[in-house]
Each structure stands twice: as structure tokens, then as C-alpha cells.
Amino acid sequence: MSDFQILPNHGLGWLDASGEHADIVLSTRIRLARNLQGHAFGPRARVNDREAVLEQTRRAMAKVELLAGSRLLELPNLDRRTRGMLLERRLASRELLGDVKEGPSRATAVLLAAQDPLSVMVNEEDHLRLQGLLSGLRLKEAWNLVDRLDEELGQELPYAYHHEFGFLTSCPTNVGSGLRASVLVHLPGLVLTKEIGKVLQGLGQVGLTFRGLYGEGSEVVGNFFQLSNQTTLGKSEEELVDHLDKIIRQVIQYEDQARQVLLRDAPQVTEDKIWRAYGLLRYARSLPFEELMNLLSGIRLGVGLKLLPELRVYTLNKLMIFTQTAHLEQAAGRDLSPGECDAHRAAYVRSILSKEGPATPDSGIEQTDSPTEG
Amino acid sequence: MSDFQILPNHGLGWLDASGEHADIVLSTRIRLARNLQGHAFGPRARVNDREAVLEQTRRAMAKVELLAGSRLLELPNLDRRTRGMLLERRLASRELLGDVKEGPSRATAVLLAAQDPLSVMVNEEDHLRLQGLLSGLRLKEAWNLVDRLDEELGQELPYAYHHEFGFLTSCPTNVGSGLRASVLVHLPGLVLTKEIGKVLQGLGQVGLTFRGLYGEGSEVVGNFFQLSNQTTLGKSEEELVDHLDKIIRQVIQYEDQARQVLLRDAPQVTEDKIWRAYGLLRYARSLPFEELMNLLSGIRLGVGLKLLPELRVYTLNKLMIFTQTAHLEQAAGRDLSPGECDAHRAAYVRSILSKEGPATPDSGIEQTDSPTEG
Numbered sequence: 001m002s003d004f005q006i007l008p009n010h011g012l013g014w015l016d017a018s019g020e021h022a023d024i025v026l027s028t029r030i031r032l033a034r035n036l037q038g039h040a041f042g043p044r045a046r047v048n049d050r051e052a053v054l055e056q057t058r059r060a061m062a063k064v065e066l067l068a069g070s071r072l073l074e075l076p077n078l079d080r081r082t083r084g085m086l087l088e089r090r091l092a093s094r095e096l097l098g099d100v101k102e103g104p105s106r107a108t109a110v111l112l113a114a115q116d117p118l119s120v121m122v123n124e125e126d127h128l129r130l131q132g133l134l135s136g137l138r139l140k141e142a143w144n145l146v147d148r149l150d151e152e153l154g155q156e157l158p159y160a161y162h163h164e165f166g167f168l169t170s171c172p173t174n175v176g177s178g179l180r181a182s183v184l185v186h187l188p189g190l191v192l193t194k195e196i197g198k199v200l201q202g203l204g205q206v207g208l209t210f211r212g213l214y215g216e217g218s219e220v221v222g223n224f225f226q227l228s229n230q231t232t233l234g235k236s237e238e239e240l241v242d243h244l245d246k247i248i249r250q251v252i253q254y255e256d257q258a259r260q261v262l263l264r265d266a267p268q269v270t271e272d273k274i275w276r277a278y279g280l281l282r283y284a285r286s287l288p289f290e291e292l293m294n295l296l297s298g299i300r301l302g303v304g305l306k307l308l309p310e311l312r313v314y315t316l317n318k319l320m321i322f323t324q325t326a327h328l329e330q331a332a333g334r335d336l337s338p339g340e341c342d343a344h345r346a347a348y349v350r351s352i353l354s355k356e357g358p359a360t361p362d363s364g365i366e367q368t369d370s371p372t373e374g
Numbered sequence: 375m376s377d378f379q380i381l382p383n384h385g386l387g388w389l390d391a392s393g394e395h396a397d398i399v400l401s402t403r404i405r406l407a408r409n410l411q412g413h414a415f416g417p418r419a420r421v422n423d424r425e426a427v428l429e430q431t432r433r434a435m436a437k438v439e440l441l442a443g444s445r446l447l448e449l450p451n452l453d454r455r456t457r458g459m460l461l462e463r464r465l466a467s468r469e470l471l472g473d474v475k476e477g478p479s480r481a482t483a484v485l486l487a488a489q490d491p492l493s494v495m496v497n498e499e500d501h502l503r504l505q506g507l508l509s510g511l512r513l514k515e516a517w518n519l520v521d522r523l524d525e526e527l528g529q530e531l532p533y534a535y536h537h538e539f540g541f542l543t544s545c546p547t548n549v550g551s552g553l554r555a556s557v558l559v560h561l562p563g564l565v566l567t568k569e570i571g572k573v574l575q576g577l578g579q580v581g582l583t584f585r586g587l588y589g590e591g592s593e594v595v596g597n598f599f600q601l602s603n604q605t606t607l608g609k610s611e612e613e614l615v616d617h618l619d620k621i622i623r624q625v626i627q628y629e630d631q632a633r634q635v636l637l638r639d640a641p642q643v644t645e646d647k648i649w650r651a652y653g654l655l656r657y658a659r660s661l662p663f664e665e666l667m668n669l670l671s672g673i674r675l676g677v678g679l680k681l682l683p684e685l686r687v688y689t690l691n692k693l694m695i696f697t698q699t700a701h702l703e704q705a706a707g708r709d710l711s712p713g714e715c716d717a718h719r720a721a722y723v724r725s726i727l728s729k730e731g732p733a734t735p736d737s738g739i740e741q742t743d744s745p746t747e748g
Contacts, residue, residue, distance in 0.1 A: 267719060271657035283653030285646035343642060 011089035011133065013116040015321060017313035019136015023304045025315065026184040026224070028134045029090070030142040030241075032150050033126040033169045037158040042125055042170030049106035053127045055273065058122070060156035061111060065150050069114030074120075075104035084326025086110055090133060090301055096124040116141070118149055125170045127180075128153075133334035137252075139181055139245045143237065173230075177237045181244045182228030184213070185251060188301040189258030191223045192270075199254055202223075206247055207231050208272060213293075222293030274302035282353050286339070287346040292323055310358040323348055379529050385463035385507065387490040389695060391687035392511055393510015397678045398626050400558040400598070400691065402508045402514040403464070404615075405545045406524050407500040407552035411532040416499055416544030424481035427501045432529035433492070435485060440523050443488030443589055448494075449478035458700025464507060470498045490525055500552070502527075511626075513619045517611065533694055547604075552722045555618045556602030558587070559625060561592070562675040563632030565597045566644075573628055574599075580621055587667075596667030601625065633679060648676035656727050658711070661720040684732040697722055723728050 014027040034042050036056060039049040054074070061067045075083055075096065083104065084091035091110055098104040111120040121129040130153070132146040160168040166176040174180070190196040200210055209230040212219045227248065229240050262270045278296025281287075287295075300316050302308035321327065327338050328344045336344060390699055407518055411414050413423040428448075449457055449470065457478065461464035472478040485494040495503040504527070506520040522640060534542040540550040548554070565572040573653040583604040586592035601622065603614050606701075636644045638673045651672025661669075674690050676682035695701065702718045704709050710718060 040643065268660055268713065269376055272720070275657040275659050276654055279653030279655075279657030281653075282654070283649040285649050287643055347648075 010112050010116065010301075011086075011091040011119065012321065015314060015317040016135055017317055018170050019134060019138045021252055021298065021312050022136040024186055024187055025137040025248070026135075026186060026257055026320075028136065028138045029180075029182045029184075030139070030146040031180050031182075032128075032130040032131065032134045032146055033167065033174045033180075034128040034150070034153075034157075035160040035168055035170065036127050039127065040368075041127070041168070042162075045123070047106055050105070050123045054109055054122055055109040056157060057109075057111065057122050057128065060153060064149070064152045064158050066114050066115065066118065066294055067111070067154050070111055070118075071114075072109050072111045075108040075110070076106060080328050081326050084324075085330060088321065088324040088326050091119050091131075092121060093129075094125055096121050097285060099183055103254040112150075117145060120153075120256070121148075126174070128157075137183060137245070137248060139241050139248075141185070142148075143181065143241045147237065149334045177235070177240065179237050179240055180228050181241050182211075182226050183244070183248050184224060184226050184296065185255075185256075186224050187251070187255050187263055188223040188297050189255045193258040193261050195254065195258055199251065203247065204230075205228060205253070206243075208244070208312045221290050222297040224293070224297070261300070263305060270305070271307060274298050274305070274307055278302065278308065278353075278357070281349050282357060283350070284346045286342040286347060287323075288342050289325075289345065290321065292349065293320070296320060308358055312356065315352060315356040319352060378388045379398065383458075384490065385465045385493065385694065388509040389688060389691040390509055391691055392675075395626055397674065397687050399511040399622070400509075400694075401552075401558045402512045402516045402562060403558075404513070405522045405554050405556075405658055406502075406504040406507045406520055407541065407548045408502040408504065408524070408527075408531075408555075409534040409542055409544065410501050411534045413501065414624050415501070415534075415542070415748060416550065419501075421480055424479070424497045428481040428483055428496055428533060428552065431483075431485065431496050431502065434527060437530050438523070438526045440489065440492065441485070444485055445488075446483050448578065449482040449484070450480060453723060455700050455703050459704060462695060462698040462700050465493050465505075466495060467498055470495050472582050480688040487523075491519060494523075494527075500548070502531075511619070511622060513557070513622075517555065517615045521611065544575050551609070551614065553611050553614055555583075555615050556600050557618070557622050558597050558598060558600050559622070559629075560596075560674055561625070561629050561632075562597040562614070562671050562673065563629045563636055567632040567635050569632055573625065577601060577621065577625070578604075580617075582618070582621055586658050595664050596671040598667070598671070605684055633675070637679060643704050644679070645674075645681060646660045648672050648679070648681055652676065652727075652731070655723050656731060657724070658720045660716040661697075661723060662716050663697065663699075663719065666719060667694070670694060677678050682732055686730065689726060689730040693723055693726060 011077060019025065019028065036053055039045060039053055045053075058072055061070055061072065073086075075092070080103070083092065083097050087094065088095055090113065096104065096108050096110070098108070107122070107123050109122040111118060117132050119133070121131070130149055132142040132149075135140045148226055153252050162168055163233050167178040167179050169175050187196060190199055202371050203210065207230050208227055210220070211222060211226040211228070213224050213226065229244050235243070277295040281292075281295050281299065296319055297310060297315060299308055303311050303313060305315065322331070323345045324339055325336070328348065329346070332344055379744045383590050389694060393399065393402065410427055411588050413419060413427055414492070419427075426728075432446055435446065437443055449466070454477070457466065457471050461468065461471055465486065470478065470482050470484070471686065472482070479497070481497050483496040485496060487493060491506045491508050493505050495505070504520050504523055506516040506523070508516045526680040536542055543549050543552050543563050546681055561570060564573055580606050583601045584594070585602070586594045587600065609617070651669040655666075655673065670693055673682055673685060677687060677690065679684050696705070699710070699715055702715055702722065705722070706718055
């Protein structure tokens with residue numbers, strides 16, 4: 001029995017690709033780390049600390065306007081598949097999910113606001129991790145939303161705060177604002193032109209860091225990078241958000257330039273690469289997730305370059321989320337072996353692209369030149 | 375100015391896939407090596423020998439019933455592209471075409487019978503090489519046709535014949551019947567199940583040899599093998615043809631068995647491989663010839679396994695012939711750089727498959743299982 005019904009749409013708001021630069025910037029995320037006075041933090045928190053935090057959160061959420069209608073999902077009560085789906089939708093971290101065999105720790109929970117973009121992880125590395133997840137490049141909007149939630153929650157909960165350091169956190173790197181602002185960007189142009197190394201190095205010099213799709217410790221696949229601020233101390237939240245926004249816009253510019261270079265210097269190779277990716281997605285009978293991500297990267301570049309104009313960014317985003325294992329198992333209504341998973345993934349991609357893919361696949365160069373057949 | 379109009383359809387009869395086992399056996403070829411008395415053979419033939427042979431042939435063809443309406447194309451009079459097309463249609467050998475820079479030698483020619491399957495190379499390794507090229511496995515039919523041409527020509531031309539050795543040829547391996555019977559077979563099942571080495575070794579033991587698509591010295595691409603008799607001495611032509619026919623039918627059986635093994639032991643991998651090949655052919659913007667041949671091998675296997683039932687063998691054959699360089703240049707009406715050639719090849723394949731490919735690309739396993747999208 002699955003708990004899927006408890007999160008049919010949750011965390012999927014960003015798929016709609018409504019935000020600015022949505023073809024390059026998949027999503028914007030703001031998270032704030034908060035802890036409660038009177039309870040040990042992080043690894044030193046004992047079960048009674050954690051349970052008290054969860055109970056305080058439960059009571060507080062009932063009083064917070066922004067959380068009206070929200071639900072608190074306690075992870076130990078959820079089945080494995082639903083927990084997997086929370087991870088795949090980036091509403092829960094690997095850490096919160098706990099060890100694969102042992103499952104989540106007691107008193108871990110995810111609070112899902114009725115208002116889609118907001119959620120709170122309870123008893124992860126910090127007592128609370130407030131999160132706002134929006135489509136495209138919308139740092140200020142996401143910040144305002146999470147800031148408002150933070151303010152309302154802070155009126156109900158005794159945040160641990162130090163007059164000199166700011167908000168106290170489990171890990172010293174988060175002390176201060178407790179803010180991590182991150183954007184998930186797709187940089188195939190910079191990767192293909194081999195400029196990416198230089199750009200990432202430059203980001204390090206201005207206080208940014210990068211990660212893979214699933215956050216800390218995850219690998220970069222399909223040219224999708226999560227860029228975020230590295231430091232939280234010594235700057236106001238607004239300054240951090242503004243700084244990141246400025247840098248990201250620069251990265252987008254570099255990516256745009258790299259794409260123009262591709263079109264100028266290797267139009268045929270680029271076009272071929274994009275259409276081959278489309279052809280494989282359209283017809284393959286088995287797709288490992290990592291290959292899928294690389295092929296999605298190819299067609300996403302095609303959409304950006306207007307070579308696949310009929311494909312919507314929404315479709316691309318959907319293909320990323322619903323092709324992950326827990327989502328595929330959910331759709332199949334049963335567990336899937338890795339081989340079955342690859343087959344179901346391919347079947348899902350085919351069915352979506354046959355409905356939402358380019359209708360005229362044979363547009364393109366040299367089309368009129370087919371040999372006479374005598 | 376191209377001489378294409380002189381061979382619009384010639385040598386393409388076998389494309390129609392009308393013969394027996396046409397999905398596995400692409401074509402049957404019978405050739406007879408003949409030389410004329412009174413002229414030096416092969417490398418020792420001087421220009422006046424060669425010109426005399428050509429002249430004698432010209433006079434003889436006018437009297438031979440089977441050659442009514444035929445034409446004699448002198449290679450030095452043809453443009454490079456038309457010569458290339460003769461090679462690509464297997465009506466002329468690389469040897470007859472001569473050195474790429476210097477072009478064909480004087481007095482080399484190809485005689486094209488009005489009746490499509492018959493042709494004669496003049497002044498190749500032997501004075502005359504009579505050839506019959508038919509679709510599918512039709513060794514006896516091809517033999518009867520070429521035998522009749524040989525008989526009629528032999529009444530007009532003084533064949534060099536030795537009462538003990540039989541027909542004399544430039545190379546001793548052809549002495550006797552001067553016959554080479556060969557079939558072009560597609561053996562992906564044996565290659566994928568890694569049985570091919572054993573089968574080829576076995577063929578060697580029963581007097582058969584194998585070559586690539588373009589005959590002697592050419593490499594095997596796309597799992598297409600030309601199997602032929604190795605010896606010509608000591609057996610009647612009928613015996614040679616019967617023997618080859620028997621062996622080929624055995625090879626076809628082995629191939630069929632290997633395909634059943636694939637379907638039984640690796641159905642998903644096989645199906646995936648076939649559809650991926652189709653996807654790439656359907657959408658790639660650049661296709662090198664060797665890759666094309668490998669992908670064609672994939673979808674030809676799919677047709678054989680009834681996984682691509684709507685694709686006709688005729689279409690597959692056509693894609694092999696018209697995607698070769700000279701044919702592509704002919705269609706484009708100009709010379710093509712290698713890069714342009716790959717692009718034109720891909721465009722041609724796309725245009726044919728969009729018209730003649732499967733209409734319902736998304737049939738297959740697991741199709742009903744697409745996840746709900748909430």
C-alpha cells in the first residue's frame with residue numbers, strides 16, 4: 001500500500017517552466033537552516049530532543065498562516081517508495097531518508113505547505129530546514145517566500161540565535177543567515193566548448209560552489225549543475241541572494257555565448273548530436289537513468305537552440321522527474337528490478353515524446369537532396 | 375556533365391527482394407572468367423591485346439540474342455561519378471576502375487545487357503567476366519542465365535580452352551570452370567551470439583571463402599558477408615552451384631537458430647538494439663557509411679525478427695545502394711566533401727524512412743505503464 005496519494009502534486013510546481021530563463025535555469029531553491037533553543041543540534045541530538053522538536057513544529061504549524069492546510073509527513077510512517085519520491089522531488093535529502101536498510105531515524109519529517117513551493121525538513125542536519133523551490137531563475141521571489149515563512153515560524157518557535165554570529169546551526173558553515181540559495185542550471189554549451197572548468201573555477205573565486213542534481217556529494221550528470229553560495233557569514237541574506245543572482249546571470253550569458261560558438265563552429269555536429277539524442281529517446285527500449293540524463297541534456301540544448309521548437313521545457317522537466325526509480329515503481333504499482341526500471345523508463349519517455357515531441361521530425365538541413373531512385 | 379542517364383536502373387534488379395530468403399540473402403551472383411585465344415592474359419596483355427579483345431566483344435555482342443539492346447560502356451569515356459556508381463552497384467570491380475588518380479586503363483569496359491541481371495566486364499583480370507546478379511538465394515537461376523549467355527557468347531568468341539584444364543584464366547585459382555558463385559548474406563545473429571567464427575571456419579573446410587561487401591580485399595561491415603566457392607577445378611559448374619546452395623541453406627539455418635537464441639536469452643537487449651538503430655537512422659543529421667551499415671544491420675535484424683514488420687526488405691536494400699558516395703553525389707548533382715556526404719546520406723535515410731518506416735513507432739513492451747502525472 002503506497003502513500004502516493006498524500007503527495008500527488010507536491011513539489012512539482014517548478015516543472016511548469018514558468019520562471020525566467022527556464023530552459024537554462026531549471027529551478028531556484030532557497031533554504032534556511034534553523035534550530036530550536038533548548039535542544040541539542042545535529043548528531044548530538046538524542047531521540048527526546050528530536051521528538052520535542054517535531055512536537056514543537058507540529059504545534060507551531062497550526063498557528064502559522066502560510067502553513068494553513070499543510071501536512072506533516074513523518075518519514076518512519078511512509079513506505080519506502082513514497083520516501084523515494086520525496087527525494088526525487090527534492091523535498092527530502094538523502095540524509096533525511098537515512099540508511100537504505102535501516103530507513104529514516106525517529107522523528108524525521110517533511111512538512112509540505114499547501115502552497116506548493118514551500119516545505120520544511122524536520123530533524124535533518126538542523127532541526128528545521130525551510131525550503132522554497134520555484135521554476136526558473138527567481139531568487140528574489142523564492143527568498144521573499146521563504147523569508148516570510150521564516151518570520152512567521154520564528155514567532156512561534158524559539159530559534160537558536162546569537163547576537164554576534166546570527167542563527168546557530170549544526171555545521172559551522174551554515175552559521176549566520178543559515179541561507180543556502182541554489183539554482184539548478186543546464187550548461188551543455190560550456191561543457192561542449194570545454195569552457196566549463198574555467199567557469200567553475202571562477203565561481204569558486206566569487207564564493208559559489210557547485211554540486212550535482214541531488215545536492216551534496218552527488219555527481220554531475222547530463223550537464224546539470226547546482227550552483228549555490230558557499231558562505232553564509234558576514235553578509236545579509238539580501239546581499240547573498242543579489243550576489244548569486246548577478247553571478248548566475250553572468251553564467252547564463254557565458255552559456256549563451258558558448259552555444260553561439262557551437263552553432264558557428266560546429267553546426268552540423270551539434271545538430272546531429274541533438275537529433276541523435278532525440279532518436280534514441282524516441283525509440284530505445286531500455287534507458288539507464290544516467291544515459292537518459294545525458295540524452296535529455298542533448299534535446300534540452302536543442303530546445304534552447306530552437307532546433308526542436310515544438311518540444312516544451314515542461315516536457316523536458318517532466319521527463320527528468322517521472323523517470324526516477326521511485327516514480328517509475330509508483331506508476332507500475334510494484335517494485336522493479338534495475339532492468340525492468342530501464343525498460344519502464346524507456347517506455348515512459350517514448351509515450352511522452354510520441355505525444356509531446358516534434359510533429360515533423362524530418363525538418364532540417366539538406367532535406368530536398370534525396371537521390372532519385374531511377 | 376554526368377553519364378548517369380546511361381544507367382538509371384541498371385544493376386538494381388536485385389533490390390526488389392523478390393528472391394528466396396531475401397531478408398538474410400541479399401543477392402546471388404554468378405560470374406564466369408573467360409579469355410580469348412590469341413591475346414595475352416591479365417597483366418601481360420598489352421594495349422593492342424586489350425583493344426582487340428574489346429573490339430571482338432563489341433562485334434560479338436551484336437550477334438548474341440541475349441545481349442540484344444545491350445550497351446558497352448568504355449570506362450575511360452565515363453566520368454568519375456558514373457564509374458563510381460558502377461562499382462557501388464557491383465557492375466564493375468575496383469580493379470576495373472583502376473587507380474583513383476590515373477583512372478581506368480584503356481579498353482576497359484562494362485557491357486550491360488538490356489536484360490537487367492546480366493553484365494560483362496571487359497579487360498579486368500580476365501578478358502571477360504560474365505556476371506549475373508539476382509535478388510535472394512537463386513543460385514540455379516543465376517547459373518542458368520549466365521550459362522546461357524556464356525554459351526551464346528562462346529559461339530561468337532574463340533574462348534581459350536584446354537582439353538584437360540578447362541577454361542584458361544589469368545589467375546590459376548580460376549582455371550577450370552572459371553566460375554565464382556557467391557551470395558551476400560546478413561548474419562547478425564551469428565555475430566551477436568559469437569558463433570560466426572566457428573561457422574566461417576567450417577565454411578573454409580568445405581571449400582567456401584568469405585569477403586566483404588565489395589569483394590576481394592574488402593572488409594566486412596554491418597555483418598554482411600559474401601560467401602563463395604574457393605575452388606573451380608575438378609568439379610562441374612552444376613556441382614559447384616549445388617554444393618554452395620546446400621551450404622548456404624545450412625548457414626541460413628544456423629543464422630535462424632542464432633536469432634532464436636537472441637530472442638530467447640536476450641529479448642530486451644535485442645529489441646533495444648534494433649530500435650536504437652532505427653531511432654538513429656530516423657533522426658541523425660550525419661551518418662558515416664560504416665555506421666550506416668551497422669545501423670542497417672540492426673534494423674534488418676529487426677525486420678527478420680518481425681519487430682519492425684512494416685519495414686520492407688526492399689527499403690533496406692535501397693538504403694544500402696543509394697547511400698554510397700557516388701550515388702549521393704549523383705543525386706546532389708555535384709561533388710561532396712566527406713562531411714557533406716555524411717549529411718546527405720543522413721538526409722536521404724531520413725527521407726526514405728519517414729515515408730517507408732514503421733507508422734506506429736511506439737508499439738512494443740510495457741507501453742501501458744506510463745506513470746500518472748498527478
